[in-house]
């Protein structure tokens with residue numbers, strides 16, 4: 001029963017994607033109420049319905065054709081046979097993915113959110129679990145707002161399904177909260193999700209946050225489930241943005257373990273980047289290193305197999321903190337940056 005509502009929610013999202021609307025969902029809740037569990041369940045559901053996997057080359061992707069057929073008020077049917085040949089090897093032996101690929105779809109930090117938006121194929125889900133800094137009124141908004149706009153444009157044209165977790169909805173910069181957010185899911189208590197959509201009228205605040213504050217009132221960790229369900233009922237009846245609530249099922253233990261493994265691996269790989277050196281600073285460091293370490297770089301290039309500046313050489317000599325001698329980004333990131341720019345350079 002609980003999976004049924006989640007399924008409906010996901011199918012509704014897919015319909016919006018196919019209508020060329022952004023589908024950015026922000027999930028907020030007090031600590032420990034299961035934000036991660038919610039986005040894992042959403043993404044698994046989405047992948048189980050629309051995901052495909054190539055039996056030839058193991059490529060995984062999400063069906064890119066029109067899958068949803070609206071059947072009138074709030075009812076959506078899914079096309080019978082979701083099939084398309086493998087986008088990588090063109091193979092026609094295509095089946096369902098066996099499980100959810102966290103390595104592929106989980107983004108550890110902002111840098112990875114951006115990489116995934118640009119690199120993953122259309123219709124991919126992206127789980128920005130640590131969305132805390134993503135879309136907050138900080139660095140990206142000011143110095144890099146142009147890039148942010150590009151990022152959102154990419155999300156839309158590629159029909160991405162993006163989930164971002166954040167402790168408090170109000171922390172999201174109002175520009176992004178009001179203009180870019182398609183759904184806001186407020187986890188009211190453990191495994192209990194309230195779904196909101198913005199009011200598209202002329203209200204100053206499309207989320208009517210003041211009314212929400214009043215209607216929700218205050219509650220504590222000890223507030224009973226019955227009481228909270230009553231509040232949720234009232235919200236759906238009276239608040240213009242609250243359109244449904246449901247209990248979502250717990251993530252099975254073995255899957256949660258897989259998620260943690262993927263997350264920890266990413267945290268480890270990207271540990272140097274979590275300090276988030278700003279881009280200007282990074283450019284200065286690289287400039288300094290190129291000028292100061294040029295002899296070493298040349299030497300390393302000469303003794304390399306391909307006689308070229310490999311990613312390892314760049315990581316070791318160009319993208320290195322001059323004081324600590326620790327790399328400031330990993331060679332994986334350098335490779336991704338290179339690919340990203342390659343796409344933008346007009347030959």
Ligand SMILES: [Zn+2]
Pocket residue numbers: 054055056057058059086087088089090091
């Ligand atoms: Zn293939």
